[in-house]
Amino acid sequence: MITAVFLTHTAAPSGAELATLRLLTALERGGSVRASMLLTEDGPLVALLRARGIPVTVWRNDFDSRSLTISGSGPLGLLRGAADLVRLGRGLGAAVAEAGADVVVAQSTKALLMGAIAARRAGVPMVWQVHDRISGEYFGGPLAFGLRVLGWSAARGVVANSRATLGTLLTRRRPHTVAYPGLEPGPAIEREAQRAPDEVRIVMVGRLTSWKGQDVLLRAVALLRHRPMTVRLVGGTFFDEQDYRAELERLAAELAVPVEFTGHLGDPGPEFARADIAVHCSVTAEPFGQVVVEAMRAGCAVVAADAGGPTEIVRTEHDGLLVAPGDVAALAAALDRLIADPELRTRLGESARARAADFGIEATAASVTALLDTVVRGRAPVSDPDSAASR
Known part of the structure; x- marks a missing residue:
């Protein structure tokens, strides 16, 4: 049994967060991963997780990620922001250690920064589950490059939500896999015939x-x-x-x-x-x-x-x-x-x-479980042989 703490910076129930909700539910059902969620803010996602019986910890803080940009805070503010981030990461690391985690799974680019410190503090590896294409069109060229390098150096494994996303990452010598945000099974949706x-x-x-x-x-x-x-x-x-x-x-x-x-x-x-x-x-x-x-x-x-x-x-x-x-x-x-x-x-x-039907949550959970097992137990790397991102 692998104990995994999923770390995110937001409790808003947007697409990526709801996909994670479905994933954690499926992981618990699968029985190979004991999953919990660690959030740095309170919000609707917390209630949704608890309603499904998923353990949740909210680590309240006043860290503002905008302080990590010179344009947002100036040189002195940048230093203070970096110090605040280190303190937050160490606090999160204590929560990870208390949970007895084998691995931290960072759920966003902000969580990547926090998770790198938290995982080091807890003495466990970190996996980066990437929901965004890390490209210039989203982040600007310099920041995208920096995030790719940080992800490669800090994460011991990568889970991408598509081949398109995986293709924007550095994955050389890192276990990596594609796990599509799967849908949960449900009753067939009744619909009317196509209209005139x-x-x-x-x-x-x-x-x-x-x-x-x-x-x-x-x-x-x-x-x-x-x-x-x-x-x-x-x-x-x-x-x-x-x-x-x-x-x-x-x-x-x-x-x-x-x-x-x-x-x-x-x-x-x-x-x-x-x-x-x-x-x-x-x-x-x-x-x-x-x-x-x-x-x-x-x-x-x-x-x-x-x-x-x-x-x-x-x-x-x-x-x-x-x-x-x-x-x-x-x-x-x-x-x-x-x-x-x-x-x-x-x-x-x-x-x-x-x-x-090809995009079910059970297949997603199986891919993530295999990747976590690879990272935690140090088995042969998981890779996607058809992906151009393996470089």
Whole structure:
């Protein structure tokens, strides 16, 4: 039995955190890993974890990661921030040691910094579970390079949420694996038959932020020969992104696109069940794309951006369609084709259901368990022979 402490800096129930919730549940069910969560803030995720019987420790602190940038705090503030980080890491290390952990699993780039110190303090290895592509488009070139180097030097193993994410990391001589954010088993989602072209409903699920590309969808709908009955934008705004929602509302009014904003929904499943077409059109390559799998499981005809994680999920023309990221005309053409052809939507949706079954949480837990076993027991490295990231 391996005892693993999963470390994260946030208790907000966003995609990566909910994926971790499902993973820890599956690990406990599997019986080979005793998993617990260590958080540096309180929030909704804590209650969700405890409701599933997963041990949780909240290590409250006032550390501000912005203090680690010269632009954010100046040279003296940078030194104070570094000292605060060391103190926090040592405190977390004491909690890890008290839990009797064999390994620390850092769940974010911030957790990587804290976890490196905590793992050293506790005398155990650290694994970095990476939910973001560590690339210049997300972090800027210099910071991305620094994170790649830090991850390689501090982590004894790496778990990536897709091949696309793994390809942005340094993994030479480090055990590594791809563990897709799996979905939990559930009852078959009942849905209505695909609607006629003039009654089609389109849904897009995702945080309302510019890189997710909701504006691309609205501009594409404005070009359609067959206008849908409605476009549902499901998602909330975080991190001072409310201005983007206001921009989307103005754009929809200008283009006369029938849009409904739902705000954040804890379970988007019913939205997918009521929709004929689900759209994913991020303009920046998605690390994985959980909503794509969720839409496919609901039997939606899916159109997704042809970059990053979705290219590993959707087999274009078989169980969905892929279009170039940010290409309004290409997205409009794909939507026109689907709207005009209910039989195509039905075929893709049925194939999508079958494809979604390939992304179950048990397979995810098995991959993570094997990686942790490799790191803790020092067995032969886990690797992904088909990945270009093995370098």
